[in-house]
Amino acid sequence: MAIAFIKTNYCYISSLILNQSINTSSTMAMCSSFCPQIPNHLRSRPISLSPTKPLFSVSVKAFSSQTSNATAKADEIPARVGFLGLGIMGSPMAQNLIKAGCDVTVWNRTKRKCDPLISLGAKYKSSPEEVAASCDVTFAMLADPESAVDVACGKQGAANGMSPGKGYVDISTVDGVTSKLISGHIKAAGALFLEAPVSGSKKPAEDGQLIFLTAGDKTLFEMSGPLLDIMGKSKFFLGDVGNGAAMKLVVNMIMGSMMASFSEGLLLSEKVGLDPSVLVEVVAQGAISAPMFSMKGPSMVQSIYPTAFPLKHQQKDLRLALGLAETVSQPTPIAAAANELYKVAKSHGLSDQDFSAVIEALKIKLQPSAKE
Numbered sequence: 001m002a003i004a005f006i007k008t009n010y011c012y013i014s015s016l017i018l019n020q021s022i023n024t025s026s027t028m029a030m031c032s033s034f035c036p037q038i039p040n041h042l043r044s045r046p047i048s049l050s051p052t053k054p055l056f057s058v059s060v061k062a063f064s065s066q067t068s069n070a071t072a073k074a075d076e077i078p079a080r081v082g083f084l085g086l087g088i089m090g091s092p093m094a095q096n097l098i099k100a101g102c103d104v105t106v107w108n109r110t111k112r113k114c115d116p117l118i119s120l121g122a123k124y125k126s127s128p129e130e131v132a133a134s135c136d137v138t139f140a141m142l143a144d145p146e147s148a149v150d151v152a153c154g155k156q157g158a159a160n161g162m163s164p165g166k167g168y169v170d171i172s173t174v175d176g177v178t179s180k181l182i183s184g185h186i187k188a189a190g191a192l193f194l195e196a197p198v199s200g201s202k203k204p205a206e207d208g209q210l211i212f213l214t215a216g217d218k219t220l221f222e223m224s225g226p227l228l229d230i231m232g233k234s235k236f237f238l239g240d241v242g243n244g245a246a247m248k249l250v251v252n253m254i255m256g257s258m259m260a261s262f263s264e265g266l267l268l269s270e271k272v273g274l275d276p277s278v279l280v281e282v283v284a285q286g287a288i289s290a291p292m293f294s295m296k297g298p299s300m301v302q303s304i305y306p307t308a309f310p311l312k313h314q315q316k317d318l319r320l321a322l323g324l325a326e327t328v329s330q331p332t333p334i335a336a337a338a339n340e341l342y343k344v345a346k347s348h349g350l351s352d353q354d355f356s357a358v359i360e361a362l363k364i365k366l367q368p369s370a371k372e
């Protein structure tokens, strides 16, 4: 039996949900009659229940475990949601918002990537500025610092469409300096800013299981909480802008080094006559087991790298993490070595492969020197 508590500005409902096959429409009807603040689009649209994501878990997580003394504003679910950047991550994240009944407006540099979302019910605007102007909260999921700045602060950028009462949530993985720059532009327009990079790749994005590493305006964290809960399984509020970016870069610095080290192990095992598939199994059962090794190991053994996290982004994150370490004189020799390996992989045309393709950089025969 699951118990869902739904809170809006003026009312709480506790609804006993006896099993996963709850009658969605009757529960929504009950909520609608007690809770006039539930936006119309959330009342009227059918919302599918998944075994891992009960319908009201959003409200439970957002309002009971994470919210303390939030302002009244924080209890409102933003009615109109913008989404900028529909790549590997942005597309499934926006899709989950649409499927949950949100009123979503999308934009992407390459317009055709908007089409599948438009057919699911999303609206389309032809610039980040127009999306921001027509939405309460706008999310951005862009490749790197340059594109994140361009989309937020450039000509027809989102900042031009911002005004008091609106919020901008940047989910892209960037460095703290970039995040602060974007924050400055958004706040100059009187709007709120939250950085919210995510840990978790393509599959967690599809499954709504991302981990949000947020920092910035607490009010926007509270306001956007129900939306973050649709797209993710947990969210951390880490304080001032820059802390979310830093946390993400530290996590991905560790991840990039782990993958490089795993690659060396796979190749060494093979060279000494062991079966690398058995190594994957052994690793999975011991103290160094990691979902990443179990998921990617079998395909790495077959030299197949279906892209979930592009190698070019992993190298970007290592580069930014090394820059962060530099600011505090923290030695990071392992990450520095890993970064070099990803650079080699990039120079051999592997940028758009999954980052597990870094193993290929270790297979490249070095040019014999003139003496040999």
Ligand SMILES: NC(=O)C1=CN([C@@H]2O[C@H](COP(=O)(O)OP(=O)(O)OC[C@H]3O[C@@H](n4cnc5c(N)ncnc54)[C@H](OP(=O)(O)O)[C@@H]3O)[C@@H](O)[C@H]2O)C=CC1
Residues within 6 Å of the ligand: 084, 085, 086, 087, 088, 089, 090, 108, 109, 110, 113, 141, 142, 143, 144, 146, 147, 150, 151, 171, 172, 173, 174, 198, 199, 200, 201, 202, 308, 309, 310, 313, 314
């Ligand atoms: N993939 C993953 O597993 C994860 C990725 N991340 C991070 O999330 C972000 C997005 O990653 P992901 O979705 O994988 O990346 P993709 O490369 O698939 O998508 C990048 C997005 O950025 C857009 N973009 C790139 N350059 C520009 C530009 N100059 N102007 C406007 N838009 C631009 C692309 O538009 P277009 O379609 O036109 O190219 C696309 O929408 C990155 O910062 C990445 O590090 C974080 C966690 C996991």
Ligand SMILES: O=CC(=O)O
Residues within 6 Å of the ligand: 198, 199, 200, 201, 252, 309
């Ligand atoms: O940034 C990548 C991830 O898997 O997290």
